Amino acid sequence: MIVTILGASGFIGQALVAALTARGDTVRTASLRDPARAAAATDGSDVVVNLAGAPVAERWTEDRKREIARSRTDLPHAYLAALERVANRPGGYVSASAVGYYGISRTATFTETSPPGDDFLARVCVAWETEAQRARALGMRVAILRTGLVLGSQGGALARLLPLFRSGLGGPVASGDQWYSWIHLDDQIGLYLLAIDGYDGVLNATAPNPVTNHAFTRALAAAVRRPALLPAPEFALKLVFGEGAYVITEGQRVLPAAALAAGYAFRYPEVTAACASLV
Numbered sequence: 001m002i003v004t005i006l007g008a009s010g011f012i013g014q015a016l017v018a019a020l021t022a023r024g025d026t027v028r029t030a031s032l033r034d035p036a037r038a039a040a041a042t043d044g045s046d047v048v049v050n051l052a053g054a055p056v057a058e059r060w061t062e063d064r065k066r067e068i069a070r071s072r073t074d075l076p077h078a079y080l081a082a083l084e085r086v087a088n089r090p091g092g093y094v095s096a097s098a099v100g101y102y103g104i105s106r107t108a109t110f111t112e113t114s115p116p117g118d119d120f121l122a123r124v125c126v127a128w129e130t131e132a133q134r135a136r137a138l139g140m141r142v143a144i145l146r147t148g149l150v151l152g153s154q155g156g157a158l159a160r161l162l163p164l165f166r167s168g169l170g171g172p173v174a175s176g177d178q179w180y181s182w183i184h185l186d187d188q189i190g191l192y193l194l195a196i197d198g199y200d201g202v203l204n205a206t207a208p209n210p211v212t213n214h215a216f217t218r219a220l221a222a223a224v225r226r227p228a229l230l231p232a233p234e235f236a237l238k239l240v241f242g243e244g245a246y247v248i249t250e251g252q253r254v255l256p257a258a259a260l261a262a263g264y265a266f267r268y269p270e271v272t273a274a275c276a277s278l279v
Contacts, residue, residue: 002026004030006051015189049195060241069124100125143201166224173231174231187207190264
């Protein structure tokens with residue numbers, strides 16, 4: 001199989017390239033910063049995977065918010081418009097999205113059939129997925145992965161947290177009661193392979209057992225064998241991330257109903273084993 005990956009240089013992209021190469025697929029990479037060139041690079045591929053998007057874990061200025069949205073809507077729109085002129089289009093379009101689609105809640109449980117929220121990230125995710133669905137008009141199968149907190153030792157949130165926890169400086173975030181819908185990197189890649197190989201529709205890329213921040217903190221502290229008593233107060237996070245702090249201080253309880261129905265067997269369904277495997 002020939003797979004083109006847009007945004008292959010990131011944390012998930014590098015792992016996906018390695019997994020595809022290991023199983024014998026041919027991998028092409030392209031940047032969505034030049035949509036026309038990316039479309040040309042896709043010619044003859046079986047599947048294209050769009051992982052591109054500006055980082056969210058930075059201070060949210062108005063310029064940053066515009067870039068977060070533009071990279072997930074305007075650039076895919078231009079790419080698919082250019083893809084209309086490609087003779088040998090892929091049969092499948094796999095797009096990243098995020099559990100931010102559902103908005104935030106401390107009481108609700110969300111599955112793939114739940115309605116979207118109405119905060120900034122939810123609106124971005126809705127627009128992101130709307131652009132991805134445009135690929136159907138080009139005769140392409142569409143799969144969308146709504147990703148949660150990806151745990152991997154070489155990148156993402158865990159790579160930032162590990163030095164703190166290993167130094168005994170870790171602790172709960174804000175109240176600690178917010179839900180973290182997490183997933184081990186191995187399972188994240190496993191779900192992308194499921195999508196590449198033919199899944200059609202939306203998948204929540206989250207483990208089947210989401211946990212509160214308190215429970216996540218205990219699991220990571222146990223894995224590194226250090227105490228985790230120093231909380232990160234909400235006001236401090238707002239100083240660092242501005243409006244975007246709510247992504248850390250709030251959350252949502254998301255279940256991977258579609259993946260389980262499709263028969264996917266999670267390698268790491270429990271956060272304690274996931275953290276232990278990574279440290």
